[in-house]
Amino acid sequence: MRPESPDFREMPIAIIGGSGFIGSNLADSLLSDGELVLVIDNLSRPGVEQNLEWLTQKHGSRLTIEIADIRDAEALAPLVARSKAVFHFAAQTAVTTSLVRPDEDFDVNLRGTFNVLEAARRSGKRTPVVFASTNKVYGRLADLAMREEDGRYAPRDAAIHAHGIDETRGLDFCTPYGCSKGAADQYVLDYAKSYDLPTAVLRMSCIYGPRQFGTEDQGWVAHFLLSAFSDRPITIYGDGKQVRDILHVADAVAAYRAVLDRIEEISGQAFNLGGGPQNAVSLRMLLKEIRDITKRDVSIRYDRERTGDQPFFVADTRAIEALGWKAHVPWQNGIRDLADWLQRHRLDPHPEPARYVA
Template identity: 45%
Template sequence: MSGRWIVTGGCGFVGSNLAASLLDDGVEVVVLDTLVRTGSSENLAWLRERAARPGAGRLVHLACDTRSRTDVEHAFARFGGGAVAVAHLAGQVAMTTSIERPRYDFEVNVLGAFNVLEAVRAHAPAAAALFSSTNKVYGDLLGVRHEEGPTRWLLPDHPHGLDEAVPLDFHSPYGCSKGAADQYFLDYHRIFGLRTVVFRHSSMYGGRQYATYDQGWVGWFCQQALRQRAEARAGRTPEPFTISGDGKQVRDLLFAADLVRCYRLAAAAADRIAGRAYNIGGGPEQSLSLLELFSVLERKVGQPLRFERLPARQSDQRVFVADGRRAAAEFGFAPEVGVEAGLDRTLEWLERSGR
């Protein structure tokens, strides 16, 4: 594969996995990342090791803050020419942070996306421009009929999950900021002809994710399961972790390797799918509630999990499961890694990395 990729947030979870895949195939990757997130420096070191392998692509790292028009303009003036794809993955991704720091959330997610789009328009107008949006653009989904089951909330009218016809309904500063960027990306195709594609992601997990309490819930609970097992083996009573709500909230899970395939397939198909938004996730077959995840983790780590319930979070959807049929039909993407295998690989990475 020839051509250069520019990846904003390229030392984060999604970005580092995407960059590694490209480097392994000999593609030049320009990573824009300020390295402020936990784990980003470690991910950059990992990418540099990949880039040093025989046959790997060239890696360039720029400490570019997408909130800065000057930073972004300089980066794209240097590297936009010859770029075949731009993946805009830099963002503020925690709902709680958006409520605590709404201006920061706006500047990172809206202004950052706008600066990237303007730089693409000026310096890389032929590149595929891919944006990592979120299911939160659909709001609380209280207008969708829910049923409560023993371990999960259900969507009886949507056996394939929720498709892109669900009305947009931005809730929370995070939903508003990501939704605004989502719409800017789509409109820059309509108005300026850019080859933009938007992915409205459900939950993502896998290696290189340095999860925290309020971001990366699958990785976070995997960490807690390993911690409680270690405490039990040391003869201590495991310290309980907390969850928000009843634990029956459901998301579909997409493993990192599948996520990377999604971006690469879409970039290759950008001429056909430009200006489109896609719901991207593991689908109904790869969906779990928190309670169901805990049951799986208890089996895998051989340790009962102890947790305490807190009140439900604001704007926390009871269920989001992506209907991926449009993505499958239009650019050939469908998940391949099942939850059992994906969780095994995630736990293995966490143990190797000492998380």
């Protein structure tokens, strides 16, 4: 993203959903580098006020906070119009909630994203929009043949085993959450084609790290740690052999910034974002690591597999690595970092179920 004038440089970068986990970490990174940041949020998720208090205390007047909901197009438009770029993290984040309230899921994830895009388009400034999507846009991946390897699932396809799933994989929306995020993902990409709006999409795997308010439905790495620290049982849906490539939030923030820095040349593209094969862990592997960290005998309960759950997802990150990005935090180090942060801050281990931010 190239500065065009002194006025442009004094415009803030908007982070919609900026009081949340990834948004607040991104805000801190940008503010620390001298950027002005505008956080747009409706504060609907319990506990996120703590993130805004932290940002305000650390950065003061370089941070502006506006309480607004992305479903309110009239309130959103002038905020986007005064921003030089937009990161869009606001979402209803839980598959379980989407199955119970598909109408709310649709309004927040799809209608809300449409409002963001329209606000950027009507600003008349070609305002860049970088959208936080999800690996759920690829569906359950039921066609991938699996085998068990060291007590976890592994794909039989040699290329996927070596590198993970890349962006050429066909989309296959499953569950209302997958549909709303997937449709929003496609709208964001289309606005680059139809309206020449600089946009990009990051399809995220599992991001974890400090400032995460983990619940059973979303932010499960933090949820596992919080449950262990509070001696509460952890429920595993399925057999625990499911594999995810977990990525520390510091690396995720660096990826979002790399995309914005190159937005003009990569506009209209989607990137898979995760820890890659080197950070691929099964739920059972993670629980063993948590036992080692906490020195506690974590109680595990098993329940039936959840609708739309993927037995395996590891992101092929070679496309985003071509932008100069790389995951630097090994998952074992990252889990210990999160555990240390949780112990220092002792966040409520039993927050309300995940809803949406902004």
